[in-house]
Amino acid sequence: MSEALIKHFAKKLIAWHGLDGRRGLPWQSVRDPYAVWVSEIMLQQTQVATVLERYPRFMKRFPTVNKLAAAPLDDVLAEWAGLGYYTRARNLHACANQVIKEFGGNFPRDPILLEQLKGIGRSTAGAIAAFAFHERAPILDANVKRILARLFGIEGAIQEKSVNDQLWLLAQELLPKSPTDMPVYTQALMDFGATWCTSRKPVCMSGTKKCPFAKACQANLSDQVLLLPRKPIKAKSPEFDCDMLLLRHGNSVLLQKRPEKAIWGGLWSLPESVWRAKEKNLASHSEKAKVNLTAKELFKLVLPNQKTLTTLKASEPIKPGSEIKHVFTHRRLWMQIWHVSSSSATPFSGADFKWVSLHQLGKYGLPQPIKVLLQGLSLTRDDDLKN
DNA sequence: AAGTCGGGGCC
């Protein structure tokens, strides 16, 4: 029963793709390993709809692996801004340089070698090898895990190594015999998981479409489709708050480069205080403390190693501006924005500070909520006349 | 094996 399924799976899936697969995605029409690689990295944990807009833009700006490798990391991060998981952008840049130095500018076709490159794990290596080189290498992303767990009724917790190993073995076993089928097969797997064997509303539960595997799928036969694959219970993400300084001189704002190994690593943001655990039951505590904050106190919070600006009235209380809530995968953050005007664009010591015109924000990689905040600022009339 | 990394679409 299971053997018949394994034997005919690839053919049936490719046949399904011929009728109901996704078409016209910009990265489907390319076989240039560089173009394939960029699309695979960009699509990691990122929706197709999002990548649809950003992929052509990225390829236009960095059309070859040489152009990408030669570009400043800051430019790559700026282009990546808004996509999240910024380690991907750093690894992308590092990987481009690896490909040039270690492989003469050409991506290797062996998935074992691909996996040794920065930011390329086993699944992405398999996808690149399959799409760009027709290698018989499996992928195992969330789509494939879900499909296999359901088809074969795998009930073990998905995070366990033994279960993961079992899934990889299955993925390998199911590959089509012919290498020339690898691109369409791999695409079909992703499409089937993304559009038919979905997490919440699989077509087998709706009744309007007929799943080609309905009669063989263990989860379907035992009415366990929505229960597989089993996932771990996630703890509630902790909450934090912090203060951020929006220091403005005319149409320029002070930006600070964030450390690489952190949230929003390597992006340009506003100077911020350390994150404090949010005290839920003392909602009034932080509010009260904020109302009478002076410029001097604020600067000590967000720029502890800098001298207070002489151009400010240090002891004058400043009023809190907007508070922004931002949800990450593992944290929730409340950012208290403090608007302060400076009579001059006083330089700060250190290369991680920069005064940036509001007109030039697009050239910098900013965290999405900060970008939205700064874009919402109104320009002063003086600069409006100038520009 | 668990934690760390964003952001948007969807329900």
Add this chain to the structure above:
DNA sequence: GGCCCAGACTT
């Protein structure tokens, strides 16, 4: 609001 996603990497 929680869940989900073309995962990789560190601890």
